[in-house]
Amino acid sequence: MEVTRRTLASDNAAPVHPEIMEAIASANLGHAVAYGDDPWTRSACEALAGQFGTECTVAFVYNGTGANVVGVQTALSSFNSVVCSDMSHVAVDECGAIEKLTGSKTDEVRSVDGRIDVAAIEKRLEVLGVEHHSQPRVVSVTQATEVGTVYSPEQIREIADLCHERGLYLHMDGARISNAAVSLGTDLAGTTIACGVDILSLGGTKNGAMFGEAVVVFDSELVVALPFIRKQSTQLASKMRYVAIQFERLFATDLWRRNAEHANAMARRLERELSTREGVEIVYPVEANGVFARMPQRVIDAAREEVFFYSWDAGDRVVRLMCSWDTEDEEIDRLLAAIDRAL
Amino acid sequence: MEVTRRTLASDNAAPVHPEIMEAIASANLGHAVAYGDDPWTRSACEALAGQFGTECTVAFVYNGTGANVVGVQTALSSFNSVVCSDMSHVAVDECGAIEKLTGSKTDEVRSVDGRIDVAAIEKRLEVLGVEHHSQPRVVSVTQATEVGTVYSPEQIREIADLCHERGLYLHMDGARISNAAVSLGTDLAGTTIACGVDILSLGGTKNGAMFGEAVVVFDSELVVALPFIRKQSTQLASKMRYVAIQFERLFATDLWRRNAEHANAMARRLERELSTREGVEIVYPVEANGVFARMPQRVIDAAREEVFFYSWDAGDRVVRLMCSWDTEDEEIDRLLAAIDRAL
């Protein structure tokens, strides 16, 4: 198999970080009790307790969709709804996994720069108590958002306060939470439990892991059902140690931060350079590891031939350029050169 | 982390086979399009086409529960039922994943030595066409069974014929299909497509992989919905290459066979030795890699202290001794010695 060139397609097109590969190999010794009752899993949970405090409960799962549906299920009955952004992964990129696995409605709120706000959420709560309507029970925010922006701690806190006043829970889809924390200059707790988040999908895959995410639950009432939900939702790994060791390596060290810092820095460089090009327009604030830019179609075509990336809104000629832990200046240079030639 | 001693607990307590670890490392180069549109996945699909013929469609998933629920969904509506053994993993060991993800009923048939037969299945088909009852649509057999027995090709064929006559599909839970094929002296096709199986859950994890199973669909009408079912059921891996490369290594080479042959041989040795011990009774024919034995409780306790294993039926003092690709004579010797001391 030939090596494929690096792209700006997605942070999950990137390979596994060598330190994680090394960690996986180190766990490949002897027998371990299956399904998580093993020392690697305990060690990884301790690493996360170190990040979030000891009150959290962790359930490792396979992927982001799995983390989201397992996490929100801890709070949902089928007659509930999940209030979320109209760009949110849970609403538009999981082929209806929420609806299938919970029976709940995803109640999409118009987002601004990928974020939803308290006023818009509050409007959806008017139906509370009326049997004809799905009952909002969870608000889900994505941090960093699907368009590379980041909620401030104050924004998260404000949404959490509203949730808790009205008997709802706050879920955070943190597939890229490391990128958000780095962007905000906080630790992981600083944009989650410190702001009132109740349920977190903690991403590993997009930050250099091979596979695996973690559901982190901060509300003790929600944890009782967690093991059963994970199992029934097909998200319980038998050889759990190979998931756990990745999280141990990412979060017991500063690897999560190094990877995210690098990816974010590459995105900022891209933004800096692109914003000087006439004809290229940055369409969302660049606050994490993604750059969304509008360009003439012939520029898109030429640039993509040089370095692969995806369209975000083909009709509007907006493209998404995702940086990852392994993005190098080389491909950014190549991309820019191709853009300049085409402009 | 200290190395844990080998056990007879489960074939998923075993580590990853070194050739598979090496293969995974070899795929960790450069970028790959996510979700399976990559050369490793294509290569793995070709390897499976080599095993099963070119008419099959393959969808890699994360685990056995995932493979089963994704596979049977291709044939099910919610008003259907899955006729299966009362010991089957789909009915009793997946926390109701079939019910949750399909809405269908698992219709348990009394098994004999882990197997169900045509007569028992046929009785469940009497409700066909009557709106008050869940409509049987899939028969699911486990090969090798949960108690280490194996269906003969003739038995599978007979069930498949009944299914097809009555408009049903035959699903095979092949978490240990390699062990079954080795036991039967056939290739993988010889106990699946050659016998009329329509949908196969092809196991990797219990045969030396890190994680990952494959849904293999032999009926062309059932494949249209497969990608959507996999995604919505949370079983689509983003960094797919790391699943695919494991299957490529297992099934493009004879690794699947070597691993299964070894585990089966160890089980046969265990059976041979145990059957000479007075007070120890083998309760199911040993046809794959598991040995089920009844022993006095003090013998169980003493043996387990030496080499860990699980009870199968605690009240009846039946234990399950599972061999895996890495089982060595050493732990069998230790187990037998402990048994002999206690007897």
Added chain:
Amino acid sequence: MEVTRRTLASDNAAPVHPEIMEAIASANLGHAVAYGDDPWTRSACEALAGQFGTECTVAFVYNGTGANVVGVQTALSSFNSVVCSDMSHVAVDECGAIEKLTGSKTDEVRSVDGRIDVAAIEKRLEVLGVEHHSQPRVVSVTQATEVGTVYSPEQIREIADLCHERGLYLHMDGARISNAAVSLGTDLAGTTIACGVDILSLGGTKNGAMFGEAVVVFDSELVVALPFIRKQSTQLASKMRYVAIQFERLFATDLWRRNAEHANAMARRLERELSTREGVEIVYPVEANGVFARMPQRVIDAAREEVFFYSWDAGDRVVRLMCSWDTEDEEIDRLLAAIDRAL
């Protein structure tokens, strides 16, 4: 349309009792707020509070399957199971409605004379706490059972005690609870709340109503979700008064008792007469309004030509003869005459 002769097919083949028809007509005046906020519904709830005490919460629904799935949902998460008889309507006669609407498994226990007992239920509770298995959360008993037997108050109480000790709830499918209460010589409370039942499907249709059943919830924690569950499960009637008035008439008067007494008495007569016929065997104790009898096939055929009824187990030549509020001696005489001629 010609009038059809009375049958012994089912208590829901019978027409509506004239007093109920009269009650319905009496409610057909002026406007009523839809969905139950009307005086007829309040009055019917009061009638049921008179039967069960003031702590119960009532939700009227359309039919028995609706009552069962709405009722059990108040206690279930999808990873739960409902322990029930292998003859129970919820498990075998609702086309998988429980599975579809709750995602839970129906865990069938072998019944004896239609009843399940504490020992058999207890065996199913061994899986409690183990994430691989559906978690029993509700035990469902049918009173009177599907084969016309009746649980004694002591039997119900024993099951309820087990449920409550182990954190489960007891649901009673009371499609024929009036027949059971009459048979036991108790009032409706005497076989339900007085014995520890938590959730009751209270039957109307089989006791002379046109349509409509009531979910009666005795556990205050379970009622919060009830209105939403009913609505989402398609069981909320808009012109609710026409359901409610039927329950008001049945249960604010002794109509429920008169109808059940009559049907039970007719069944006892049938039993008495049949048990004197050589070649006819009563296969279940006749304790409510159904008689189950084994007869030679030619006798079945001849009798059915005279008075229609259904087979219960065709292979075993067992038929079901159901009496209803309108059964008269005339058709029993005709049936017996036909049987005598054929014997």
Added chain:
Amino acid sequence: MEVTRRTLASDNAAPVHPEIMEAIASANLGHAVAYGDDPWTRSACEALAGQFGTECTVAFVYNGTGANVVGVQTALSSFNSVVCSDMSHVAVDECGAIEKLTGSKTDEVRSVDGRIDVAAIEKRLEVLGVEHHSQPRVVSVTQATEVGTVYSPEQIREIADLCHERGLYLHMDGARISNAAVSLGTDLAGTTIACGVDILSLGGTKNGAMFGEAVVVFDSELVVALPFIRKQSTQLASKMRYVAIQFERLFATDLWRRNAEHANAMARRLERELSTREGVEIVYPVEANGVFARMPQRVIDAAREEVFFYSWDAGDRVVRLMCSWDTEDEEIDRLLAAIDRAL
């Protein structure tokens, strides 16, 4: 029970039309095979075949939510979506019944005057074939709409053509289809099968019935599963004759038309009168039996005291005035007088 005064609250606050009550009483004779195998049901199906042609298949259900979820299920897998208006009953007034019973997403399209159009629908079809997104499979339109407007036959046809070109089905929520047909001057076929509708929820309750709706399926491939879907979705009535006779009376005679004509005429009178009042603004074209008007709050309060009705958008001071088969000039006069006094 005292008679309640007529309101403008809802067409399901109205009582049952006397001709339907009389029909119900006429069916209350003798025994009938349960679940629809009876002469009344056959007769009602013939009446509907007379309306729609002989190719249709009819399944009677209990209510509108039941009709909608049973109907769309004939075409849906859980990974599908139902494209519908953001005001549609299926999306916002059924407490998530579609999501629960089908696992599918309701994909809300912004409506204009309650209607959705081809351009907006087409935009939602861009995801067809992409596994990450719920796959549109059904478009659902409401006729008459939730805000009292009516799709023209051409508009329905245009949507149907788009559906069929792209492999989708067109569902019509016809809770008020009689009002729509009368408004358009067509028969029932003229706004359904003649325009390409594949699945119809045919309303009875809001047009003078006691309870009951009909699912009418025009596509022969969709009917196979219909009986099982109805049963499993809790919508199969045992004493079916009492549903069927209502449909027979409504649709074998011109009762459906008389009732709808009357309600529509009353709405037009209301519109005519209100539009002359300064300070009162009609906010949607009045094309069926509902009038939506914006008024000063004190006028709303005063008018509602005289004749009860509901707010539609409380913040925007828009109220909904629904006329029904029994609306009389008397309450309209009272309403107008109260409005005039308050203005």
